[in-house]
Amino acid sequence: MAESSVQPDQMNKETERTSKMTKQAKLKYLDFVHVAAIQALVCVSRLYDWAKENSGPLKPGVQTVEGTVKTVVGPVYEKFRDLPFEILKFVDTKPLLQGRTPLAKGPSTHSTSAERYAVSAWKSLNKLPVFPQVAQVVLPTAAHWTEKYNGAVRSSAEKGYAFAGYLPVVPVERIAKVFEGNEKAE
Known part of the structure; x- marks a missing residue:
């Protein structure tokens, strides 16, 4: 099988971090959003890996661009990696979600x-x-x-x-x- 852009040890670290976050603060109302986002991320990651592996003669260019993007976006990602979950936690605790009727x-x-x-x-x-x-x-x-x-x-x-x-x-x-x-x- 072709090498994935997301290494297994990275996936394991991300899964462990996500499960720790989930255990720390379980979302009361918006847990489904968190789960859906993770599933969407996995699907997009798999689709990207498939497209990259089947890029044919463009593969070296794709790998070069990917390396550049990782170098530029990596530090920003590390800085803001928990932000989406923190926003969900914030919104989940707000009264606008509590007691809402259909x-x-x-x-x-x-x-x-x-x-x-x-x-x-x-x-x-x-x-x-x-x-x-x-x-x-x-x-x-x-x-x-x-x-x-x-x-x-x-x-x-x-x-x-x-x-x-x-x-x-x-x-x-x-x-x-x-x-x-x-x-x-x-």
């Missing part, structure tokens, strides 16, 4: 502060090298899949599936307004 209407009382935090985080990330270019590539895809997700949730709710009432719809228009308004203010 199809809860209206914005939560924390929405304005959440918007401020999101805009602040966005400004900070935009100061990092390469992030704006990556965002320009990733955001249209994220917007497309968010619309697909929202459509699936709405369709499931219209068909009367009970679980659909528990799934949030991502407020794409509101998010766009918040960031547009913030860019104009600068």
